[in-house]
Amino acid sequence: MIYMTDWNICTPPGFSLGFEGDNEVTSLEISTDLPEGWDLKVDVEKDGQKNIIQLSRDGEVYSALLTAAMLADDGTYAMQVRGTLGDQVRHSNLFYATVFNSINAVDAFPPPLPSEFEQMEDRLTDINNNPPKPGTNGTWLIFNPDSGEYEESDIPLPEGGGGGYRIGHGLLLDRETNTLSVNAVSDFEGDNTLPITAAAVQDTVGNIEILLGTI
Structure with missing residues (x-):
C-alpha cells in the first residue's frame, strides 16, 4: 500500500x-x-x-x-x-x-480455436458426413449432431411409385434396401447393385441434393 x-x-x-x-x-x-x-x-x-x-x-x-x-x-x-x-x-x-x-x-504458440467455433466446426463435419436419407414413412431422415442419430423430418420424399429414386443416368436408388442399381444401361457389364454411401452418391452425382429429383 x-x-x-x-x-x-x-x-x-x-x-x-x-x-x-x-x-x-x-x-x-x-x-x-x-x-x-x-x-x-x-x-x-x-x-x-x-x-x-x-x-x-x-x-x-x-x-x-x-x-x-x-x-x-x-x-x-x-x-x-x-x-x-x-x-x-x-x-x-x-x-x-x-x-x-x-x-x-x-x-x-498460436492461440487455440475458441471452443464455440470448434463445436460449430464439429457439428458441420457431422452433418456433412451424414447426409439426408429416405425414411420409411415418406419423409427425409435428417442427421442430428447432438444425438448422433438420424431423425424424421417434415420434408416429404418425392412422389413416385416403386420405392426408388432415379439420381443419375441409369442409376436408381432403392429406398427399401439403400442400394444403387444400374438401370437402362444396355452396355453395362458386371454386378449392377452397389451399397449406397454418402461418398458413393456424391462421387456419382456431384451433390446429394440431386436426390430431390423425381423418378
Whole structure:
C-alpha cells in the first residue's frame, strides 16, 4: 500500500506492481486523507502509451485489482492520481512503478480455436458426413449432431411409385434396401447393385441434393 497526504504520494524504494502479464493477483492500494465524495483514477503512461485505472473506495483506501491489460509490458510506468469532486479536478505528483519482465512462453504458440467455433466446426463435419436419407414413412431422415442419430423430418420424399429414386443416368436408388442399381444401361457389364454411401452418391452425382429429383 502507498499513502497520499495532501495530494502528495511517496512510494517505497523499488516500488513494483508485479510482473508483465499478471492478472487479478495484485492490487494497487492508496491510503488517503480525502473527505468522502472524491472519485480517484490513476493516469498511467509508458513509452508514450497511456491508460487509466479506475479506483474504488473502501473507507480511507482507494484500490484497483490489476489486470494483464494494465500490466501488458515490462518496464517503468509513470503514474499520477487524478481526482474529481463535482467540477473540481486535482492531480497528485507523479510517481513511478516497475513492472518486471516475464518469459510469457505462451506467446510463442498460436492461440487455440475458441471452443464455440470448434463445436460449430464439429457439428458441420457431422452433418456433412451424414447426409439426408429416405425414411420409411415418406419423409427425409435428417442427421442430428447432438444425438448422433438420424431423425424424421417434415420434408416429404418425392412422389413416385416403386420405392426408388432415379439420381443419375441409369442409376436408381432403392429406398427399401439403400442400394444403387444400374438401370437402362444396355452396355453395362458386371454386378449392377452397389451399397449406397454418402461418398458413393456424391462421387456419382456431384451433390446429394440431386436426390430431390423425381423418378
